Amino acid sequence: MKQSKRFFMIPYFIWIGLFVIAPLVLILYQSLTNTQHQFTLQNYATYGTSTTYLHMSLNSLWYAFLITAITLLISYPAAYFLSKLKHQQLWLLLIILPTWINLLLKAYAFIGLLSRTGSVNQFLTFVGIGPQQLLFSDASFLLVATYIEIPFMILPIYNAIVELNPALINASRDLGATNWQTFRRVIFPLTISGVKAGVQAVFIPSLSLFMLTRLIGGNRVITLGTAIEEHFMTTMNWGMGSTIGVVLIVMMFIIMALTNDRRKKRREVNDDEEN
Amino acid sequence: MKKIKFSSVYLVLVFIILYIPIFYLIFYSFNQGGNMNHFTGFTWAHYQELFSDKRMLVIVLDTFLIAILSSLFATIIGTFGALGIAGRKSQRTKSALLTLNNVLMVSPDVIIGASFLILFSALGIGLGFGSVLLSHIAFSIPIVVLLVLPKVNELDPALLNAAQDLGATNWQTFSRVIVPYITPGIFSGFFMAFTYSLDDFAVTFFVTGNGFTTLSVEIYSRARQGISLEINALSAVMFLFSLLLVVGYYFVNRYSHSRRQKQRRHAKSEVTLS
Secondary structure: OHHHHHHHHHHHHHHHHHHHHHHHHHHHHHHOEOOOOOEOOHHHHHHHHOHHHHHHHHHHHHHHHHHHHHHHHHHHHHHHHHOOOOOHHHHHHHHHHHHHOOHHHHHHHHHHHHOOOOHHHHHHHHHOOOOOOOOOOHHHHHHHHHHHHHHHHHHHHHHHHHHOOHHHHHHHHHOOOOHHHHHHHHHHHHOHHHHHHHHHHHHHHHOOOHHHHHHOOOOOOOOHHHHHHHHHHHOOOHHHHHHHHHHHHHHHHHHHHHHHHHHHHHHHHHHHHHO | OHHHHHHHHHHHHHHHHHHHHHHHHHHHOOEOOOOOOOOOOEOOHHHHHHHHOHHHHHHHHHHHHHHHHHHHHHHHHHHHHHHHHHHOOOHHHHHHHHHHHHHHHHOOHHHHHHHHHHHHHHHOOOOOHHHHHHHHHHHHHHHHHHHHHHHHHHOOHHHHHHHHHOOOOHHHHHHHHHHHHHHHHHHHHHHHHHHHHHHOOHHHHHHOOOOOOOHHHHHHHHHHOOOOHHHHHHHHHHHHHHHHHHHHHHHHHHHHHHHHHHHHHHHHHHHHHO
16 A cells, blocks of 8 residues: 555656746846856846835835735725625625636726726716826826736635634624724734735735736836846846746745744644634 | 724725726627727727737746646645655744745745745756756745645544554544545635736746746737737636636635535544534
């Protein structure tokens, strides 16, 4: 039994070696070489001293932060109200469905909606504001990115809220807490794990949405993802692209460390309480 | 009473925002005029154009071929991976394997795409159908593992002992006991892998090369050139397809769920009887 099991696991281990470990090692190795394939720390030096790269990284972080914050503000109430509905499975399905529509198609829809003679501008003209340059602006990038990420924020928060024991809320009310107090002291702290999972699911992809910056942002917003794509596909400077990639991976680990650590502990505590 | 009203208004707004762009696309796919601004009259022309577009049809077929093949391979490899991870005795090995498994789940697409591109060029694999297929298998495996693993963990060791006590060979235990038990997990794994593959743009964009295109990449390059209502027609077709997939998934899930509940009820009643 053991022997045969080992045998069947071989493809899985090959996968781990070839497609998990090797790519990480290769991207790190590539970041330490220049265009002549010589070993060098030049890429990191360039990255660390160039104001363009640093400014771009900060900008990318700032936009990812904004996208995450706006998404959270919209999604938390939505998830909370969803958890109070009848036929929740059906509503949930309706939240999930848009995530199954190809991302490019959704971006394409916004090109139509926001274009100079598009529906939004027609509406603005109708109201009397007059047509605005909507497409290829920072705001349009934020809008579309937020739109795309909303379901990914709603789902984990919804799951956390559903797991919440209603007796706790009743207890808080019985003890004389106002709605706001109940929310701030009971509901929100107990659903923070969902918020963290949502932030993780939204923040990391937001750093790398290069197709949106190209199609919607009109290259005004350059994210880390855009820079990587540019270096790999256009300027063919894989070394510098990999360096930015390594920076992105490091940021990813920082975000995961910030959003992961306590959740496990809390879950253990909860398990103990249940036992 | 007022509060309930506010919450429904809020939810309705969220749903409207979520669906406006999608229905906007579909609505204008029937537009006689060539743009997404003024609806001048109803026509099927863009659908006719879409279905007679040979290049587009080849791309659609290629995309589905990649999706089916990659999810099939990913499901097989991932299922054995999940069985293997669950079979590990030491907790530390298990969590180490799971961490490695999840690397591709949390990595941004751009990183996966770029690092796979480096990998393929290092291995001397040419870009095209093969590299795209390999990449799709690679990024679909972890989700299969994550969906099959809970099922494997639920598996009662007593069942396996019983099978072997009754004289089942390893293969029989595997095919008659283990696989039927974890089938719901395998199905959802296959299903998620399939949608991952259909949806992927960023990774494919990096590893696709010049000769081979999938739908996402094609839409990207066409959208960069501006508006063409053929894409609207395509999005309407794809929306219908996604709708079918979601509804199908929902019913498969419900079916396995209700079956499990029935089994549980069954088990309970047997316990009370004895």
